[in-house]
Amino acid sequence: MSKLEKRADATRRLAAHLLKTGLSQTSLRQLATAAGVSDRMLLYYFDSKADALASALGAIAGELTGTLEAAIPEGRKLPPAEMIKATSGLIRAPETKAFFYLWTETVAAAARGEEPYRTIANAIAEGFLIWIESRLSGGDTKARRATAAMILAMIDGLALLEICTDEKRAGMAAKQMETLEHPGFD
Amino acid sequence: MSKLEKRADATRRLAAHLLKTGLSQTSLRQLATAAGVSDRMLLYYFDSKADALASALGAIAGELTGTLEAAIPEGRKLPPAEMIKATSGLIRAPETKAFFYLWTETVAAAARGEEPYRTIANAIAEGFLIWIESRLSGGDTKARRATAAMILAMIDGLALLEICTDEKRAGMAAKQMETLEHPGFD
DNA sequence: TCCAATTTGTAGCACTTGCTACATTTTCCT
């Protein structure tokens, strides 16, 4: 295996580690153990700890993009209410729940100004917004853009609510969101 | 000054420090400097670093409660749309913006499972939910409860969106939220 | 005034952090 292949391999293992444990165990030595190499070698494959984390989070973001694409293909357009239902459902789906939990932690870390989280969070958010906006039906361009931002905020908010209260309360909030009506989107 | 008074004084200084710098500079020595005492004395006034942080965050939460009470007194009832407008406005108001930013960081830290943030975040969220619910007009008890959870999620989501994109985008989302219609709340 | 309790400073411990210097082994090309 070349250095690049080992880097890719380590990235995959790190991604799995992050999805399983979140961002609470991300010291260099912990990451190295998760990747199955020595800390010395981890810094041989990656420029720094931040580089390793960015690589792993990037890989996860890429995989998520694929999952989202499969869930709602580009061609399919949904009105806002259904989009809220679909996306808030993703938070609770077993196969994507870990993604969203990690995503929330990443934004959380970004809130504290830590790199590389800030950069990564920004990139993923932009990707999300484009994904939502391109699948919204009805309304004009401006309304879709604003609605996409609104829906992303709702999703993130649901994840946060689940963290600081409980799953049931977040479920109530999600259900209530589905009852909302969106004037301007016939 | 007695030990208790000094503890109270340190709490006030710590609260100011947290509001100004967020949660990124919370090592024992940094907190001690902010409180104007030695780290040795900080641990004399408080049982531990976590105790000091909990005390400061608690004080801030208490102050926020007062501010919210002043903004919308208990007697005044608002329909959901206006409540969303009022609360999302609080995020952008200069005198409460720092509160909400710190609040988001606290939930963020709670997301990583760190104490005392988890406990504090839960307490503040419950307080928030009660505050919103008790000021909602229309609908039945169950709908108000669900709507309060929804609105808290929206507010948190807006704060996160502002962190990982920009202020303008969050503003768009907030404005869009105000256009929503809430069936069941005549 | 004297003694005990409270308060405070000095110094440091044991540990974790990200990262690196250095030496050695392995690989690969000619």
Added chain:
DNA sequence: AGGAAAATGTAGCAAGTGCTACAAATTGGA
């Protein structure tokens, strides 16, 4: 086979972490 380059292990550094042992100073009550 030989030599350069790549790969890897060993060991450790300097800084920072929360916290504490110990002794000195200060205070307040009798």
